Amino acid sequence: MTGRGPRGERGEQADKIVAAARRSFATRGYAATSLRSVAREAGVDPGLVTYYFRTKTGLLEEVMQPPEAFGATVAAAAEQPLERRGHALVQAALNLWEDPASAEILRSIILTAAQEPAALHRLRQLFSERVLAVVSHSLPDTERNLRASLISTQIVGMVMNRYIWQIGTVATLPAPAVTDLIAPTIQHYLTDPLPPSLSDDSRSPG
């Protein structure tokens, strides 16, 4: 939270600045982006960037905010009965990424977090507050962190191959086919027994 209130209350100029920062962090990298270059790309006075976001860190914080639909979309899928939740979670992820507006935000979050420690820290927070606690809803406490983490590996890998790298068959198939292929894996991580080696005492708190 930047303390500037919800997105709707802010000016159009601020939104333009955030969009420009998002593009620049994702394509040129965080280090190569200056407040001045963001202002130039947004077509606004550099003073306005400082006025709205104070520092590059302030701007980063804003860029790392998930899309508006994110929380509700993931939560709705996580509220599905456990036996349908695998399918619902894959569909939720694909819905967010097939929508160009939220895909651009998510893409920027991933690419910025890969190179900038402050962004990675924010991604970890996002993961634990908005994903971990949600997807494993109603699972036993001793298993939910591990199961949510396994789900994360499969969803993130799907996203990297299909949307970020656009590599391999998974990148070109229609979304419903991808859902049919990936959902059984998520369901497996949600509800199948864990391997015997993963008894409580060998598992870290994560």
Add this chain to the structure above:
Amino acid sequence: MTGRGPRGERGEQADKIVAAARRSFATRGYAATSLRSVAREAGVDPGLVTYYFRTKTGLLEEVMQPPEAFGATVAAAAEQPLERRGHALVQAALNLWEDPASAEILRSIILTAAQEPAALHRLRQLFSERVLAVVSHSLPDTERNLRASLISTQIVGMVMNRYIWQIGTVATLPAPAVTDLIAPTIQHYLTDPLPPSLSDDSRSPG
């Protein structure tokens, strides 16, 4: 291939330059890295960078070369009988990433490809020449691209969560536990029947 011959024949200076480029591309991004800044970090004369690699693209090509052990490690796993190959492939991936020297190279390949189109192009080549053709060895031609792509989603997601982001339980578990958790998914993608919706005519050539 840069046409400068295998790594061993090249000078120690060239190796220092590549290592510095690798770090800089991965942490500051490709765009923010100059031949001059690489020379400074490597502690060599800028002329030497130009002598060995000519351009930034030449340096990029070098940075995108997989670790020496990569081809042999993946191929050995892919030669395993089909019923053990899931386990072998996860173990191969973890072995490459648990070794700091090859992990640094792979990490740089992933982070550089995320932001630089020329690097992404190289990653796609690497994927199709060194991974796709190999992991699905001995599978029917009509299924191997799809199955290799699904395997890629799970391996890449495991790598992103465990090694790049270091996020969630999968990042903190010992490698053998991760193998036990992920191998069944890879085996599923290798040998279980594909969903009915994925008949030949609905599948793109990938």
